[in-house]
Amino acid sequence: xxxxxxxxxxxxxxxxxxxxxxxxxxxxxxxxxxxxxxxxxxxxxxxxxxxxxxxxxxxxxxxxxxxxxxxxxxxxxxxxxxxxxxxxxxxxxxxxxxxxxxxxxxxxxxxxxxxxxxxxxxxxxxxxxxxxxxxxxxxxxxxxxxxxxxxxxxxxxxxxxxxxxxxxxxxxxxxxxxxxxxxxxxxxxxxxxxxxxxxxxxxxxxxxxxxxxxxxxxxxxxxxxxxx
Amino acid sequence: xxxxxxxxxxxxxxxxxxxxxxxxxxxxxxxxxxxxxxxxxxxxxxxxxxxxxxxxxxxxxxxxxxxxxxxxxxxxxxxxxxxxxxxxxxxxxxxxxxxxxxxxxxxxxxxxxxxxxxxxxxxxxxxxxxxxxxxxxxxxxxxxxxxxxxxxxxxxxxxxxxxxxxxxxxxxxxxxxxxxxxxxxxxxxxxxxxxxxxxxxxxxxxxxxxxxxxxxxxxxxxxxxxxx
Amino acid sequence: xxxxxxxxxxxxxxxxxxxxxxxxxxxxxxxxxxxxxxxxxxxxxxxxxxxxxxxxxxxxxxxxxxxxxxxxxxxxxxxxxxxxxxxxxxxxxxxxxxxxxxxxxxxxxxxxxxxxxxxxxxxxxxxxxxxxxxxxxxxxxxxxxxxxxxxxxxxxxxxxxxxxxxxxxxxxxxxxxxxxxxxxxxxxxxxxxxxxxxxxxxxxxxxxxxxxxxxxxxxxxxxxxxxx
Amino acid sequence: xxxxxxxxxxxxxxxxxxxxxxxxxxxxxxxxxxxxxxxxxxxxxxxxxxxxxxxxxxxxxxxxxxxxxxxxxxxxxxxxxxxxxxxxxxxxxxxxxxxxxxxxxxxxxxxxxxxxxxxxxxxxxxxxxxxxxxxxxxxxxxxxxxxxxxxxxxxxxxxxxxxxxxxxxxxxxxxxxxxxxxxxxxxxxxxxxxxxxxxxxxxxxxxxxxxxxxxxxxxxxxxxxxxx
DNA sequence: CATGAATGAGCTTTCATTCAT
DNA sequence: CATGAATGAAAGCTCATTCAT
Numbered sequence: 017x018x019x020x021x022x023x024x025x026x027x028x029x030x031x032x033x034x035x036x037x038x039x040x041x042x043x044x045x046x047x048x049x050x051x052x053x054x055x056x057x058x059x060x061x062x063x064x065x066x067x068x069x070x071x072x073x074x075x076x077x078x079x080x081x082x083x084x085x086x087x088x089x090x091x092x093x094x095x096x097x098x099x100x101x102x103x104x105x106x107x108x109x110x111x112x113x114x115x116x117x118x119x120x121x122x123x124x125x126x127x128x129x130x131x132x133x134x135x136x137x138x139x140x141x142x143x144x145x146x147x148x149x150x151x152x153x154x155x156x157x158x159x160x161x162x163x164x165x166x167x168x169x170x171x172x173x174x175x176x177x178x179x180x181x182x183x184x185x186x187x188x189x190x191x192x193x194x195x196x197x198x199x200x201x202x203x204x205x206x207x208x209x210x211x212x213x214x215x216x217x218x219x220x221x222x223x224x225x226x227x228x229x230x231x232x233x234x235x236x237x238x239x240x241x242x243x244x
Numbered sequence: 245x246x247x248x249x250x251x252x253x254x255x256x257x258x259x260x261x262x263x264x265x266x267x268x269x270x271x272x273x274x275x276x277x278x279x280x281x282x283x284x285x286x287x288x289x290x291x292x293x294x295x296x297x298x299x300x301x302x303x304x305x306x307x308x309x310x311x312x313x314x315x316x317x318x319x320x321x322x323x324x325x326x327x328x329x330x331x332x333x334x335x336x337x338x339x340x341x342x343x344x345x346x347x348x349x350x351x352x353x354x355x356x357x358x359x360x361x362x363x364x365x366x367x368x369x370x371x372x373x374x375x376x377x378x379x380x381x382x383x384x385x386x387x388x389x390x391x392x393x394x395x396x397x398x399x400x401x402x403x404x405x406x407x408x409x410x411x412x413x414x415x416x417x418x419x420x421x422x423x424x425x426x427x428x429x430x431x432x433x434x435x436x437x438x439x440x441x442x443x444x445x446x447x448x449x450x451x452x453x454x455x456x457x458x459x460x461x462x463x464x465x466x467x468x469x470x471x472x
Numbered sequence: 473x474x475x476x477x478x479x480x481x482x483x484x485x486x487x488x489x490x491x492x493x494x495x496x497x498x499x500x501x502x503x504x505x506x507x508x509x510x511x512x513x514x515x516x517x518x519x520x521x522x523x524x525x526x527x528x529x530x531x532x533x534x535x536x537x538x539x540x541x542x543x544x545x546x547x548x549x550x551x552x553x554x555x556x557x558x559x560x561x562x563x564x565x566x567x568x569x570x571x572x573x574x575x576x577x578x579x580x581x582x583x584x585x586x587x588x589x590x591x592x593x594x595x596x597x598x599x600x601x602x603x604x605x606x607x608x609x610x611x612x613x614x615x616x617x618x619x620x621x622x623x624x625x626x627x628x629x630x631x632x633x634x635x636x637x638x639x640x641x642x643x644x645x646x647x648x649x650x651x652x653x654x655x656x657x658x659x660x661x662x663x664x665x666x667x668x669x670x671x672x673x674x675x676x677x678x679x680x681x682x683x684x685x686x687x688x689x690x691x692x693x694x695x696x697x698x699x700x
Numbered sequence: 701x702x703x704x705x706x707x708x709x710x711x712x713x714x715x716x717x718x719x720x721x722x723x724x725x726x727x728x729x730x731x732x733x734x735x736x737x738x739x740x741x742x743x744x745x746x747x748x749x750x751x752x753x754x755x756x757x758x759x760x761x762x763x764x765x766x767x768x769x770x771x772x773x774x775x776x777x778x779x780x781x782x783x784x785x786x787x788x789x790x791x792x793x794x795x796x797x798x799x800x801x802x803x804x805x806x807x808x809x810x811x812x813x814x815x816x817x818x819x820x821x822x823x824x825x826x827x828x829x830x831x832x833x834x835x836x837x838x839x840x841x842x843x844x845x846x847x848x849x850x851x852x853x854x855x856x857x858x859x860x861x862x863x864x865x866x867x868x869x870x871x872x873x874x875x876x877x878x879x880x881x882x883x884x885x886x887x888x889x890x891x892x893x894x895x896x897x898x899x900x901x902x903x904x905x906x907x908x909x910x911x912x913x914x915x916x917x918x919x920x921x922x923x924x925x926x927x928x
Numbered sequence: 929c930a931t932g933a934a935t936g937a938g939c940t941t942t943c944a945t946t947c948a949t
Numbered sequence: 950c951a952t953g954a955a956t957g958a959a960a961g962c963t964c965a966t967t968c969a970t
Contacts, residue, residue: 210379
């Protein structure tokens with residue numbers, strides 16, 4: 017390997033704006049984007065470097081040039097999808113003074129994020145199949161964790177202060193509840209469809225599930241049972 | 245194929261008493277068990293026929309003899325794990341006249357089943373990665389679906405009749421809620437551990453989560469908020 | 473790998489005489505012979521499995537079938553060339569009662585063996601480049617050592633008894649002297665040719681060297697200086 | 701190639717005093733030294749340009765800049781190790797009027813040079829594996845040959861004049877004898893260790909061999925058998 | 929003098945599968 | 950029921966080398 021520019025935990029360089037540098041960025045980025053697509057569709061084992069480089073209209077070698085090896089590419093993929101999730105989360109506009117409504121928004125955001133980004137779900141499944149061996153290599157990815165729960169924590173606290181949410185709740189539990197209910201629907205939709213004999217891809221099916229989840233979460237955190 | 249005993253959708257034959265047949269059962273079964281282990285650990289793509297036949301102390305060729313090909317083996321694996329889940333579920337002793345308690349038992353059963361059978365979780369993830377292409381080939385596996393929800397349905401109905409559970413509930417939603425909360429914890433425990441900075445494998449962590457889930461489910465289905 | 477028939481230290485099976493078995497032996501043997509040729513010519517690193525399987529008119533896969541991997545093949549190669557050397561050595565007809573003449577024959581045999589089997593020299597060089605990591609894996613190869621020195625030992629003892637050879641000699645030293653003088657000429661003939669400005673491949677050059685070596689060995693072991 | 705300072709057969713330039721030139725010397729030299737180490741350890745085929753440039757803390761491209769290609773680098777390596785050997789040989793202090801003692805010193809020098817410079821041995825083996833194709837490209841390397849034998853020739857002639865050495869000896873044979881006995885011990889020490897069941901790296905084992913070799917050489921060249 | 933980017937061919941090895949008996 | 954032998958394709962990765970600046 018002719019000195020690959022190690023980029024694992026460093027921020028994007030973007031030093032020069034010269035044409036060559038841009039072209040390089042493009043190659044690396046298109047490889048990364050292709051990797052997300054391919055790994056999401058075929059898993060880590062099923063997603064070959066060849067499929068990826070071909071999808072990126074580049075060459076196998078470039079993957080090794082930019083990411084060291086397949087594992088390094090997968091680490092970069094995880095970092096990227098966590099980063100995207102984080103960015104999206106940071107963008108939601110929350111009125112914390114209305115805790116019930118705010119929680120509803122958060123739940124909706126999470127569920128719809130999984131819905132719109134099925135690759136996030138599949139890629140995390142791949143990582144879990146491999147017992148989290150890649151994520152532990154990335155300091156960057158792990159840094160993305162705190163914000164997610166932080167938001168819920170603030171919402172819950174506001175609710176407690178206003179006397180509408182239960183005092184004894186742990187933000188982490190509520191976070192996991194929301195995540196689980198949104199994730200599972202996406203992650204297991206094929207076996208569930210077969211199992212339940214119902215097409216989970218139909219919009220109204222999802223809509224009903226979303227309503228149920230919001231209701232369920234609110235019932236879990238609220239002191240007074242929700243109306244409806 | 246030299247007359248493989250097609251077993252894909254047929255019911256299990258009563259074990260014959262002939263010596264050869266018994267030995268055959270043994271080979272087939274050990275291959276199947278090995279396949280469950282290997283596919284669960286490495287996924288469908290990562291689990292090679294070689295790894296499996298070696299783990300079963302048999303030979304590659306025997307897989308083709310008994311299961312046609314790798315796909316056929318995976319279908320058999322799915323059937324087997326669904327069957328096991330079904331058998332276990334059928335064995336739970338439920339006092340339907342005590343709906344709250346009965347529901348608690350069901351939730352506990354589901355969560356602990358995932359806990360004790362991580363291969364179930366991983367294998368379903370593999371199947372979902374492949375968009376459920378194997379499960380649709382198996383009538384047998386799909387038959388196992390109804391009982392699971394049936395149980396919850398009976399419990400809910402009993403609760404409604406006794407005036408403690410909400411009338412408007414759909415059993416399928418409650419089933420999915422329970423499944424999701426148990427499944428997600430297992431399925432994503434590696435990324436969650438990294439994400440939350442907390443070891444989800446610790447018994448007390450699981451116990452707390454279990455309590456939260458039971459509470460949450462009961463709050464979701466009950467008319468009066470649960471005490472505690 | 474579909475259960476390669478491990479043959480590393482076991483003797484040739486030759487169980488059946490059926491046509492298929494013979495064909496298999498042929499494939500394995502032709503791969504082994506091709507490997508000797510190719511490794512001798514290009515070294516262990518330069519000799520690719522592709523070159524070998526092509527030279528044997530077989531396929532890469534068969535190397536893995538019969539030898540596990542490239543290393544396993546090289547181990548088998550070492551065993552084979554040691555075996556051949558041993559067999560040839562066992563075939564020399566020695567009149568031990570004439571120690572001087574017998575020693576002359578032994579020296580001549582060794583020198584001419586290297587001359588006629590340049591692959592022996594090159595392959596041992598490859599193994600030494602790799603710090604003997606393959607030879608230590610083979611019990612079989614190491615068994616071939618003793619006979620070689622044994623012969624020289626018997627010759628020396630006979631000479632001592634007859635009062636013509638020095639008593640204080642160690643067979644191992646004499647063995648190494650003979651080996652070194654024959655081996656070096658072969659092993660280093662290209663650099664020596666450039667260095668000395670003389671073609672060591674010319675028959676008469678070799679003949680003169682051979683005479684010198686015999687003379688030198690006899691002067692080393694004899695009590696009375698040799699005439700000549 | 702962008703004007704590489706062709707150095708293949710040219711003599712070393714007197715080091716210029718310009719700062720940049722000095723830095724260049726350093727890069728070139730560290731590449732060369734790294735190449736010696738890496739080629740010695742892994743052979744010509746096993747020693748990749750990447751390993752070398754990395755070991756020199758430089759870049760692949762610099763190898764092409766200074767040496768044209770991998771072959772050119774290997775030629776430079778050969779030239780360098782021959783030069784070093786020559787320099788060392790030129791430094792030995794010989795009292796030619798004491799031919800027996802002088803010869804003893806020469807033998808000792810050669811044996812210990814191989815001992816202390818195992819890379820010399822390995823690299824010559826690599827070159828011989830490739831049939832001397834690099835050495836013939838270098839006029840410089842071939843020039844180093846004559847001195848080596850010249851020394852032995854002078855010693856032998858002195859011995860003949862003093863009536864202690866045999867008249868019919870050819871310096872080249874004696875030179876090769878000495879070289880062979882020292883070289884073989886180094887070159888083949890791994891296979892020999894396995895073969896003889898004795899660790900040739902142990903200092904006392906080498907010391908005994910050295911004594912044997914000196915004795916053997918003296919017996920070969922002397923008229924009267926040596927005492928001891 | 930030096931660099932980042934790129935390339936095509938090759939490497940060892942593993943894949944699922946089939947043949948003939 | 951089971952076996953040894955064989956196969957073509959593809960896997961991840963490294964090779965020496967060249968491009969443009």
